[in-house]
Amino acid sequence: MEKDMMSDNTGAIKRYALELGFSDCGIAAVEELVDEYIRYEQWLSLGYHAHLGYMERNSEKRKDISLIVPDARSVIVLTHNYHTPHIHPSGESDTSGKLARYAWGDDYHDILPPKLEKLSKYIKELYPDTESRYYTDTGPILEKQWAVKAGVGWQGKHSNIISRGYGSWFFIGIIITTAELIPDAPIQDFCGSCTACLDACPTNAIVQPYVVDAGKCISYWTIEAKPDTCIPEPIAQNMNGWLFGCDICQDVCPWNRFQKHTEEKSFEPRNNETSIDYVKLETMVQDEFSERFRKSPIKRTKLKGIQRNIAAIKGAKND
Numbered sequence: 001m002e003k004d005m006m007s008d009n010t011g012a013i014k015r016y017a018l019e020l021g022f023s024d025c026g027i028a029a030v031e032e033l034v035d036e037y038i039r040y041e042q043w044l045s046l047g048y049h050a051h052l053g054y055m056e057r058n059s060e061k062r063k064d065i066s067l068i069v070p071d072a073r074s075v076i077v078l079t080h081n082y083h084t085p086h087i088h089p090s091g092e093s094d095t096s097g098k099l100a101r102y103a104w105g106d107d108y109h110d111i112l113p114p115k116l117e118k119l120s121k122y123i124k125e126l127y128p129d130t131e132s133r134y135y136t137d138t139g140p141i142l143e144k145q146w147a148v149k150a151g152v153g154w155q156g157k158h159s160n161i162i163s164r165g166y167g168s169w170f171f172i173g174i175i176i177t178t179a180e181l182i183p184d185a186p187i188q189d190f191c192g193s194c195t196a197c198l199d200a201c202p203t204n205a206i207v208q209p210y211v212v213d214a215g216k217c218i219s220y221w222t223i224e225a226k227p228d229t230c231i232p233e234p235i236a237q238n239m240n241g242w243l244f245g246c247d248i249c250q251d252v253c254p255w256n257r258f259q260k261h262t263e264e265k266s267f268e269p270r271n272n273e274t275s276i277d278y279v280k281l282e283t284m285v286q287d288e289f290s291e292r293f294r295k296s297p298i299k300r301t302k303l304k305g306i307q308r309n310i311a312a313i314k315g316a317k318n319d
């Protein structure tokens with residue numbers, strides 16, 4: 001395809017992505033992730049993925065994305081801001097637990113896919129002979145590494161991707177396509193000498209710059225750990241009211257000051273709640289939980305997991 005046409009189509013795809021509500025759209029040319037995969041394997045070998053066994057599987061696909069979409073030429077990385085004007089309740093409460101910002105609104109697994117589907121259809125209109133597949137955190141894809149390659153941000157020392165325009169309060173969607181598009185260049189790392197996230201992490205889960213040990217991270221324990229797994233004492237002692245997730249390392253990041261707010265109403269706090277009453281949750285029955293957290297990210301932890309988290313917070317206070 002002529003370079004001019006490729007450039008026009010790339011621009012048209014990026015414009016349509018913004019029209020759909022994405023905050024940014026970057027493109028990387030498909031190639032094997034060699035250095036990135038070596039670092040990922042080292043992280044796995046140190047056991048920093050805790051009990052997330054699925055991260056060990058599909059290693060070939062994680063390394064070579066064209067095993068997911070044969071003949072893939074481009075990886076399109078879409079970011080979607082979820083930052084709202086609300087703030088976390090200050091201090092620790094005896095009656096309610098804090099929720100990570102990403103969980104205040106509706107589940108991004110429901111909000112992003114229809115937009116990714118529309119963009120994929122648009123690519124098909126521009127390039128009828130191509131195939132595309134989209135993912136929101138749902139495939140064996142090293143999304144952060146592709147986000148860096150596509151230039152939508154750099155990986156901060158807390159390991160999240162940071163955009164100069166949007167900080168780190170955004171979700172990532174990926175489209176793998178056989179369409180050849182003009183790639184973007186990675187941007188530089190703007191963390192500099194800052195260590196605010198490492199200094200603020202209450203459990204020292206950021207074991208070195210850019211490396212998080214999930215087994216020490218409050219987010220892992222309150223969201224990902226199986227509901228019947230006990231939260232270890234050193235984590236529980238530092239939960240300080242974090243009921244679902246933890247935003248501490250991102251809250252202290254200077255790149256998250258004064259960032260733009262999302263226009264996506266679905267990410268506004270459901271029921272105007274940025275924290276949830278413990279008693280309500282402790283006495284909740286399954287039907288109530290399913291109804292209350294339908295289409296919310298919080299359903300992931302299940303009622304038993306949420307109640308386990310409350311018990312850990314309260315148990316640590318009583319010690």
Ligand code: SF4
Pocket residue numbers: 158200201202203204205206212216217218219220246247248249250
């Ligand atoms: S989410 Fe919380 S516990 Fe995890 S690395 Fe960040 S500050 Fe530490």
Ligand code: SF4
Pocket residue numbers: 156157158159190191192194195196197198249252253254255
């Ligand atoms: S807090 Fe500082 S070191 Fe950590 S990610 Fe933000 S800029 Fe980088």
